[in-house]
Amino acid sequence: MIRNLEQLLAVKEKYNKAMKKQTSSLLLCAGTGCMANGAEQVYNALKDELAKRDVLVTVDYLLEDGCGGITTTTTGCHGFCEMGPLVRVEPTGTLYVKVKPEDAAEIVEATVNNQVVERLLYRHPNTGEVYQRESEIPFYKYQTRVALANCGEINPEDIRNYIAHDGYQGLEKALRLSPQEVVQMINDSNLRGRGGGGFPAGRKWAIAAAQESDKKYIICNGDEGDPGAFMDRSVMEGDPHRIIEAMAIAGYAIGADEGYIYVRAEYPLAVQRLRTAIKQAQEYGLLGKDIFGSGFNFELKIKEGAGAFVCGEESALIASIEGERGMPRPKPPFPAVSGLWDKPTIINNVETLANVPEIIRKGVDWFKSIGAVKSPGTKTFALTGEVANTGLIEVPMGTTMRHVVFEIGGGVRQNKKFKAVQIGGPSGGCLVEEHFDLPLDFDSLQAAGAMVGSGGLVVMDENTCIVEIARFFMNFTQNESCGKCVLCREGTRRMLEILQKIVEGRGTEEDLDLLEEIGESVQIGSLCGLGKTAPNPVLTTLKYFREEYLAHVVEKRCPAGVCQALKRITIVADLCKGCSRCARVCPVGAIEGEIKNPFVINQEKCIKCGACIESCKFNAIVEVS
């Protein structure tokens, strides 16, 4: 049981002192990505090899006066998912990528002899340069980690490791301040909600704190539903204690003694790690009754979501916890006034909360020294799609897109031509080359018709069809619309039908105007964020890629060559020997011609099945877009 700062620091000192006694440690990423690539087998192989050489030691051994040896630990996500499984060797900081179980012997051998396994180092896919240390790799070099500071550094299943990284000091400090002072600090820091909207967290806290009520609640929104975003998952998996500490601080600030962590059902590992963390925090007296002897009580529960995107909206999330269909409720009253079971409730996103302990511990000025003036701090982005280095990154607010995509992301895969970045998932918009130097922060993005959203950044190259992507997002929001507001329910359906028509080559120019008109109506006529933002991907792409839409509806052509229905199959006259083989296999009799003369495909009749292409022995039949 930890009752005061002295005891907390004692745990920290003891742990750090013990860790200094080892010669090296091997940190293995055990995030969902690396686990899928076999990280567990690598971990077991490393342990076996270390044991074979008799150098394997455990944290507990070092804590109990043991000395020397090498530890191996599984950590949360290092972020560099594309290259997983990742193994980092400390204290040198050497990073091995795409490690397989059979590489374990070599890694252990090299570590024992202070050498490096050259062949497992990271090689930049576009430049070919090789890097030894993690910190030198451009992907890591240009990042500033606050929310993700511990991800990949600590063992998420060991509370002592978190305490050794200054964990729970923020809570201890907060409990020595008055609740009003804590709210004031968050207010002064201008921490804005990382879940999408960018609403100041401090203002939410202040409203809830001002309510008179016998019961109040804190909810952590871990219902990360945006396709293409996984920062909240990484924090919950890699640093669960940070969320617990932040929620306890929030509870103290507004006068709540109970909190819920709402986690997506698709994140089983996050649920498991959070459960373990809550249990440990209770054992250490950092959750429960009379925390740090301050008289403050706080309990946490986990609620697993059941798969509905709309539950990311706070009033729908509350409905879901109460056991109902996750449908948004009209606001006001805002949850901070009347939320869960009609009690004052604050709902903060995982990443927003992840910033709280450090703001309290290091102070407001420290936080405000990072990022943009109106959006201080950092933002995590899930960098995915056709980019050389996919993964999870964290940069100061206001960093330019050029920096993120080209310096950190390493540019477009296989040096193809950049086309657009889709930011903010199905609620966001597309950014194009002219936005390269736009600072990525709440206000600048809003002005450009996009939004930070949860921070998904999907890079698209010349082979991506923008109309098809717009259809993809509309299909998603249409599916996830809860059906409460007529304009969202029916409007998204009509928009999807029109987009479907366009990618199938049946669209007209008038359809584009209609899309804009319905889109604007849906934005106005919907209650919650889902509907208000659902048309964004269509409206921004119509703005920046109108040419491509026109190519689909006027010329019936898909410039990226993606839309199947718009492909044409033709016979190259120069190569055709006139053997008639294709005409015989065509199921609809669309190919005509005279023997020994080039044959021709009747486009009206052709169903694009491709049977002729397979039948041709002279490669004379090709698909063109």
Added chain:
Amino acid sequence: MSRTAEVDLNVVDWLNNVIAEHGSTPSALIPVLQEVQKKHNYLPEELLTYIATALNLSPATVYGVATFYAQFSLDPKGKYIIKVCDGTACHVRGSLPIYEAIRKRVKLVDGKATTDDGLFSVETVSCLGACGLAPVITINDQVYGQVTPEAIDLIIDVLEKREGM
């Protein structure tokens, strides 16, 4: 007939325990349905009415919740549930050809989601959060990253062999 009755009673016993554990309040509804879904891979209709009575809710409310959330299914699912991620990152890197390849490989036609022998269910999900590994599929929560239509054949081969096919 007596045998069916016996099995049902066991299920009811189990369900009573689950409900007792979560408390018979309306907010227990989703966790209880989640446990039933986990155990049976779907929500048998007769259990829904039982749950409604136990939690003092109308069957319509329970049905409403059961059909609202994507996690719940009212139809039995296959032994192996294959989820193809169709999140943005996976979509851009070609998840639909993977989906089609799986359906073709396990011979699913006419919009069916589960094979007639009850072995495979194939569905798409919006995002599994493993975007760095796109395209991703999961088979009974085991994650496979950077899959290709060719890899699908290998994976299904292994599963079929395990089932003695």
